[in-house]
Amino acid sequence: MKRIITGLLVLLVLVVAGAWVVRGKIALRIMERRLATAMANPVVPSLPDGLHVAVCGAGGPFPDHDRGGPCTAVIAGKRMFVVDTGEAAGRTMGRMGLFGSDFTVLLTHFHSDHIDGLGNVALQRWGGGALTTPLQLYGPAGVERVAAGFSEAYVLDSSYRTAHHGPKIMPPSTAGIQPRAFAIPEGQDSVVVLEEDGVKITAFRVNHGPIDPAVGYRFDYKGRSVVISGDTASSPIVAKYARGADLLVHEALSPVLVNLIREAALKAGNAKRAQIMHDILNYHTSPAEAAAIARDDKVGALLLNHIVPPLPLKALEGPFLGDARKVYTGPLWIARDGDLVSLPAGDRTITRKNLLH
Ligand SMILES: [Zn+2]
Numbered sequence: 001m002k003r004i005i006t007g008l009l010v011l012l013v014l015v016v017a018g019a020w021v022v023r024g025k026i027a028l029r030i031m032e033r034r035l036a037t038a039m040a041n042p043v044v045p046s047l048p049d050g051l052h053v054a055v056c057g058a059g060g061p062f063p064d065h066d067r068g069g070p071c072t073a074v075i076a077g078k079r080m081f082v083v084d085t086g087e088a089a090g091r092t093m094g095r096m097g098l099f100g101s102d103f104t105v106l107l108t109h110f111h112s113d114h115i116d117g118l119g120n121v122a123l124q125r126w127g128g129g130a131l132t133t134p135l136q137l138y139g140p141a142g143v144e145r146v147a148a149g150f151s152e153a154y155v156l157d158s159s160y161r162t163a164h165h166g167p168k169i170m171p172p173s174t175a176g177i178q179p180r181a182f183a184i185p186e187g188q189d190s191v192v193v194l195e196e197d198g199v200k201i202t203a204f205r206v207n208h209g210p211i212d213p214a215v216g217y218r219f220d221y222k223g224r225s226v227v228i229s230g231d232t233a234s235s236p237i238v239a240k241y242a243r244g245a246d247l248l249v250h251e252a253l254s255p256v257l258v259n260l261i262r263e264a265a266l267k268a269g270n271a272k273r274a275q276i277m278h279d280i281l282n283y284h285t286s287p288a289e290a291a292a293i294a295r296d297d298k299v300g301a302l303l304l305n306h307i308v309p310p311l312p313l314k315a316l317e318g319p320f321l322g323d324a325r326k327v328y329t330g331p332l333w334i335a336r337d338g339d340l341v342s343l344p345a346g347d348r349t350i351t352r353k354n355l356l357h
């Protein structure tokens with residue numbers, strides 16, 4: 001009897017060990033196939049002609065499990081533009097398969113949560129494909145200092161990589177960041193910062209005082225349009241440039257939920273945190289205010305991003321939105337990392353899917 005039990009135990013161990021080995025082999029096979037598919041079909045060139053918005057960071061400055069710091073990639077034809085590079089932007093862009101071909105970065109302003117992923121984004125671009133220049137970084141006055149600071153911080157890293165892989169693979173001439181500062185002329189509220197390959201990008205002033213300059217961007221391509229508000233209190237200038245746009249990507253902060261944090265901080269005796277929660281209310285936009293712009297200016301769809309505060313429970317989306325869905329009855333989405341909203345050229349459709357979930 002004892003021998004039979006021992007035999008059965010040995011058999012069980014062998015079966016479990018065998019299953020473990022087989023499971024590992026299957027996982028390797030799956031990984032091999034996925035890598036082959038990803039390498040053969042990079043996301044950007046495989047998208048249909050038109051405008052596409054890829055959310056590479058839907059959060060704000062708070063630590064958030066579902067949303068990295070602000071990062072919105074706009075793909076127009078074969079070109080890609082990345083608006084803001086918050087923390088984790090490079091990692092999320094990598095997970096979404098957005099690296100491989102060259103791209104340009106545009107900053108809305110220089111709050112830390114919009115730039116703290118810039119170093120990694122520039123590095124991933126440098127290691128990702130054939131390039132002819134350093135990363136082109138557009139932004140209002142001040143972008144030169146940001147570019148110089150990040151370039152300097154990465155000087156040693158890039159020298160190591162050139163030494164290790166050789167200058168043919170990692171050429172110093174395409175490392176680092178080249179600033180492309182623009183200014184909105186006095187008395188005007190916008191300036192066209194780039195017009196190439198059928199893409200027109202207009203930067204417009206927003207209301208994020210005391211942060212000045214701070215801008216949003218409008219992208220026009222083959223009759224389709226996307227407007228990105230950047231950080232702003234509800235602003236008539238955003239409304240002006242969003243007028244008739246196919247998609248408005250607007251920042252959103254819930255005063256109700258931020259006040260909950262403020263009250264909790266007060267109860268815990270953290271007056272500093274409570275004051276900061278009070279102060280941030282006056283330079284952001286509530287979901288209902290963003291919805292009012294979408295309604296009044298006949299926007300095709302509204303994607304809320306820069307979600308503040310984080311929404312750790314799905315059921316918090318209702319309280320976060322407040323009256324927004326009553327105010328605007330068109331398509332309204334709360335952005336999540338990995339979202340891809342597509343506006344094909346030549347028709348009026350707008351579709352959304354998620355590349356990560
Ligand atoms: Zn921000």
Ligand SMILES: [Zn+2]
Binds near residue numbers: 111208231
């Ligand atoms: Zn800001």
